[in-house]
Amino acid sequence: xxxxxxxxxxxxxxxxxxxxxxxxxxxxxxxxxxxxxxxxxxxxxxxxxxxxxxxxxxxxxxxxxxxxxxxxxxxxxxxxxxxxxxxxxxxxxxxxxxxxxxxxxxxxxxxxxxxxxxxxxxxxxxxxxxxxxxxxxxxxxxxxxxxxxxxxxxxxxxxxxxxxxxxxxxxxxxxxxxxxxxxxxxxxxxxxxxxxxxxxxxxxxxxx
Numbered sequence: 228x229x230x231x232x233x234x235x236x237x238x239x240x241x242x243x244x245x246x247x248x249x250x251x252x253x254x255x256x257x258x259x260x261x262x263x264x265x266x267x268x269x270x271x272x273x274x275x276x277x278x279x280x281x282x283x284x285x286x287x288x289x290x291x292x293x294x295x296x297x298x299x300x301x302x303x304x305x306x307x308x309x310x311x312x313x314x315x316x317x318x319x320x321x322x323x324x325x326x327x328x329x330x331x332x333x334x335x336x337x338x339x340x341x342x343x344x345x346x347x348x349x350x351x352x353x354x355x356x357x358x359x360x361x362x363x364x365x366x367x368x369x370x371x372x373x374x375x376x377x378x379x380x381x382x383x384x385x386x387x388x389x390x391x392x393x394x395x396x397x398x399x400x401x402x403x404x405x406x407x408x409x410x411x412x413x414x415x416x417x418x419x420x421x422x423x424x425x426x427x428x429x430x431x432x433x434x435x
Contacts, residue, residue, distance in 0.1 A: 251435045254294040254302070254386075256396050258430030261287045262311075264422040268408075271418050274367060276317065281408065281420050284314040290428065299340035304333045304349065315362055323362030325372055329355045331380050331402065349382035353402045360411075369411035378403030386432060394432040401425055 268281035292306040310326040333351030355376040362370040384398035401423070408418040 252296045253435040254432050256292045256430050256432035258290045258428040260290045260426050260428040262424050264424045267421040269418045280318045282316045300337050302335045306331045326359040327355050327357050343388045346385045351380045353378050353380045355404050371409045371411040373406040376404050392434045396430050396432050398428040
């Protein structure tokens with residue numbers, strides 16, 4: 228009887244451990260993300276610069292995100308990367324570079340948490356930190372950008388189960404992101420750019 232009770236306790240413990248592992252709230256993804264800015268900018272009449280003449284280059288970056296599941300349907304996702312450098316052009320001519328760090332925190336709803344094909348929608352907040360601005364316009368001098376931008380984000384994606392705990396992820400985000408363009412010497416605003424990038428991601432996720 229004692230042996231039977233011991234075996235029963237052991238079996239229950241194994242079952243609980245297995246259930247806990249299967250229901251782990253953490254999902255970590257590694258993605259390659261293509262950043263494609265909208266490149267809308269104000270005209271600068273004093274410099275004869277037309278609207279939408281300031282462009283920021285597209286770029287593909289590595290990204291890691293961490294998701295925590297409060298329930299099988301609801302989760303929070305934080306995406307992280309390292310500062311990324313972009314080229315800046317004015318009417319097609321390169322005028323410099325800058326770096327930005329764009330973490331995004333999103334709340335997500337997963338429609339089919341127990342299915343192989345699990346689509347989700349998300350909405351959240353982006354904080355972009357801008358640094359290492361090196362932009363110069365001939366005849367005007369050095370330009371500077373706002374040091375930070377806060378904006379809303381929207382997201383749609385799908386996790387496709389390919390093995391136990393392993394998922395193929397496809398994801399697209401829209402991020403509201405803007406910056407003032409200023410004369411570096413005086414801080415006078417001369418224009419504003421609305422980057423508002425689309426982020427297209429593909430990667431792998433692991434559920435712990």
